[in-house]
Amino acid sequence: MPSLLVINPNTSASVTALLQGHVQAAAGPALSVHTLTARFGAPYISDEASYAVANHAVLDSWAVAQAQGLKPDAVLIGCFGDPGLFALRDGAGVPVGGLAEASFTAAAWHGRFAIVTGGDRWRPMLSRLANALGYGQTLAGIHTVAPTGAQLAADPVGARKLLAEACCQAADRFKAQAVILGGAGLAGIAADIAAQVPVPLVDSVTAGAQWALEALLNPGARNVSPAGFGVAWQNVSWELEALP
Numbered sequence: 001m002p003s004l005l006v007i008n009p010n011t012s013a014s015v016t017a018l019l020q021g022h023v024q025a026a027a028g029p030a031l032s033v034h035t036l037t038a039r040f041g042a043p044y045i046s047d048e049a050s051y052a053v054a055n056h057a058v059l060d061s062w063a064v065a066q067a068q069g070l071k072p073d074a075v076l077i078g079c080f081g082d083p084g085l086f087a088l089r090d091g092a093g094v095p096v097g098g099l100a101e102a103s104f105t106a107a108a109w110h111g112r113f114a115i116v117t118g119g120d121r122w123r124p125m126l127s128r129l130a131n132a133l134g135y136g137q138t139l140a141g142i143h144t145v146a147p148t149g150a151q152l153a154a155d156p157v158g159a160r161k162l163l164a165e166a167c168c169q170a171a172d173r174f175k176a177q178a179v180i181l182g183g184a185g186l187a188g189i190a191a192d193i194a195a196q197v198p199v200p201l202v203d204s205v206t207a208g209a210q211w212a213l214e215a216l217l218n219p220g221a222r223n224v225s226p227a228g229f230g231v232a233w234q235n236v237s238w239e240l241e242a243l244p
Contacts, residue, residue, distance in 0.1 A: 102204070118146075178202060
């Protein structure tokens with residue numbers, strides 16, 4: 001059975017458990033899902049500084065997986081923002097995806113899409129990522145709600161009402177053909193509120209699982225760089241120093 005490693009760049013074990021459950025459920029019996037939690041950084045990434053540290057934490061988590069003898073067939077970065085995506089993709093030697101990129105791809109099938117997520121500081125970060133991934137023209141707009149993803153996850157009942165309203169507003173305001181509900185901590189909410197939203201609603205975690213299935217069932221469809229980073233690491237974890 002193909003194996004998928006899901007790296008949670010947040011340090012919250014509760015988010016890791018949420019990812020494990022929802023990714024495995026979405027992937028079904030076709031994949032064996034293993035999760036790792038970042039050893040350092042922010043409990044929930046919500047700004048540029050925590051995002052910058054998460055880039056390092058993702059590489060460190062990959063190094064830990066290698067030191068533990070894990071040999072995944074693909075890697076999914078379990079954060080809607082995909083920290084470390086380009087760096088890990090450059091040297092992991094297996095397909096590497098992220099929740100945001102997978103969601104952009106899924107939503108773009110419907111046409112121009114909007115994003116709804118928690119925390120206003122994510123707006124420029126997600127806009128930059130969309131441009132970097134080639135979705136700048138397809139992204140119709142970004143609607144953020146005041147609570148962060150962590151705060152939304154802590155109040156599931158209130159979050160569903162707030163997010164349903166936000167998704168409807170985003171679809172109307174940006175004339176979007178689809179809306180992405182982005183955030184690892186928001187996994188599963190899209191299914192609960194989809195009937196209230198007038199356009200297709202994409203769950204970022206479900207999209208990530210679907211990306212992994214596609215990557216592993218059609219390995220020839222994706223370009224994968226050779227394994228190895230070729231960096232003489234210094235003053236980092238011993239696991240990272242041991243990477244080739």
